[in-house]
Amino acid sequence: MAFRHPDRDQIRVEDVLSALGNGVRLSVVRILDAGGEHNCTSVLNTLGITAKSTMTHHWRVLRDSGVIRQQPSGRENLLVLRREDLDARYPGLLDAILSGARTDAATQHPDSAA
Amino acid sequence: MAFRHPDRDQIRVEDVLSALGNGVRLSVVRILDAGGEHNCTSVLNTLGITAKSTMTHHWRVLRDSGVIRQQPSGRENLLVLRREDLDARYPGLLDAILSGARTDAATQHPDSAA
DNA sequence: ACGATCGTACGAGGATTTACGTACAGTCGT
DNA sequence: ACGACTGTACGTAAATCCTCGTACGATCGT
Numbered sequence: 001m002a003f004r005h006p007d008r009d010q011i012r013v014e015d016v017l018s019a020l021g022n023g024v025r026l027s028v029v030r031i032l033d034a035g036g037e038h039n040c041t042s043v044l045n046t047l048g049i050t051a052k053s054t055m056t057h058h059w060r061v062l063r064d065s066g067v068i069r070q071q072p073s074g075r076e077n078l079l080v081l082r083r084e085d086l087d088a089r090y091p092g093l094l095d096a097i098l099s100g101a102r103t104d105a106a107t108q109h110p111d112s113a114a
Numbered sequence: 115m116a117f118r119h120p121d122r123d124q125i126r127v128e129d130v131l132s133a134l135g136n137g138v139r140l141s142v143v144r145i146l147d148a149g150g151e152h153n154c155t156s157v158l159n160t161l162g163i164t165a166k167s168t169m170t171h172h173w174r175v176l177r178d179s180g181v182i183r184q185q186p187s188g189r190e191n192l193l194v195l196r197r198e199d200l201d202a203r204y205p206g207l208l209d210a211i212l213s214g215a216r217t218d219a220a221t222q223h224p225d226s227a228a
Numbered sequence: 229a230c231g232a233t234c235g236t237a238c239g240a241g242g243a244t245t246t247a248c249g250t251a252c253a254g255t256c257g258t
Numbered sequence: 259a260c261g262a263c264t265g266t267a268c269g270t271a272a273a274t275c276c277t278c279g280t281a282c283g284a285t286c287g288t
Contacts, residue, residue, distance in 0.1 A: 012218050014218070015135070016135075018132060040266095061245090074254095075265080091213075096205065096206040103127070104126050104128070167236080167279075170235070189233065189284065191234075
């Protein structure tokens with residue numbers, strides 16, 4: 001199963017933004033950015049409960065928009081953030097989004113303040 | 115007609131991204147960023163043909179996500195990009211998005227190349 | 229007061245998105 | 259070969275989004 005990934009210069013910022021304008025997918029990117037090797041199940045477990053078929057949909061959106069790369073390996077499907085490509089085409093975008101997501105998380109969970 | 119705008123610290127990056135993950139709204143932000151005073155009709159004219167009621171929908175999305183501010187003035191509705199708030203909360207995000215949009219535009223319209 | 233202008237509100241349609249369960253295709257270990 | 263495991267494909271249902279036409283409220287100029 002080989003997936004179709006857009007080339008670096010086929011990536012559209014509009015697609016990246018709409019891909020990341022979704023809580024589940026933004027969380028996925030945060031997980032991938034944190035490092036480590038991930039396959040679909042490991043991300044799914046980190047997120048909590050989500051149907052596998054639902055995640056398949058999100059993988060497609062992230063893949064088609066050029067945010068992640070999906071690499072079949074044995075019976076698994078390795079997931080990697082396309083950081084090099086994104087940084088090359090949209091300098092600073094990914095970092096701004098990721099630190100923005102951290103800002104929001106800090107605002108919402110103000111470290112045990114009710 | 116006073117509109118409800120989110121406070122700076124109520125803005126969510128996820129909402130900003132999904133607001134800007136749409137061609138029409140991304141174009142609006144590009145127009146506002148270019149400077150000058152704008153009301154709904156002037157933006158609408160710059161964009162070409164779009165029903166006023168359709169734009170009203172986009173204004174709401176942009177307003178609710180904290181991207182623009184809508185300021186009634188006489189019978190007009192002045193539109194301003196909330197750059198200060200966005201830059202304060204998400205440093206570099208807006209600039210990265212705007213220059214990304216310019217990158218895409220340059221890729222798609224390679225200056226009269228068919 | 230009157231007509232023109234600005235923009236929203238409402239309602240409708242069609243398309244797209246998100247989510248799920250089920251079924252299936254490939255791979256691994258034994 | 260067999261069962262366990264990984265992840266996709268497909269169909270479906272609910273929700274949301276995008277667009278438009280029409281109607282309305284408010285303001286301006288005369």
